Amino acid sequence: MKQVTARQHLNDIVANIRAAEVLIVQASRETSDVVTLIQLNTEYLALDSYLSQVLHTLALLDDALFQTATDALKQQSVVLQQEEEDIGLTVRNLDLASEIAGYLAQAAQTAERL
Secondary structure (H helix, E strand, O other), X not given: OOHHHHHHHHHHHHHHHHHHHHHHHHHHHOOOOHHHHHHHHHHHHHHHHHHHXXXXXXXXXXXXXXXXXXXXXXHOHHHHHHHHHHHHHHOOOHXXXXXXXXXXXXXXXXXXXX
16 A cells, blocks of 8 residues: 555544544543443553554654554554444443444544555
8 A cells, every 4th residue: 555545544543533532531521430430541541552553653754664563553453443342331322432433433444444
């Protein structure tokens, strides 16, 4: 894949993960249940870890390193898929859970195209 296209895919992943993270924060504000808050924090941190890898990949200038990093992100897209499944179990507001899952699904599909 051309690096320009891959970079656009990475930017799309960033946008989707950030949107999901904003909604996870919103979900955390809607609950006072400590267990749910811990679960939401764990999911947020998992997404943030993947997001950090995407941002580091975007900063790479060397073609070979960029390709290696995008290959790794593609293989790790299962993290996004797992979070998509888990969010429905954690967020009790079904509309919000569905919206978060939608962003994660888009990010996962984009990552698979890297």
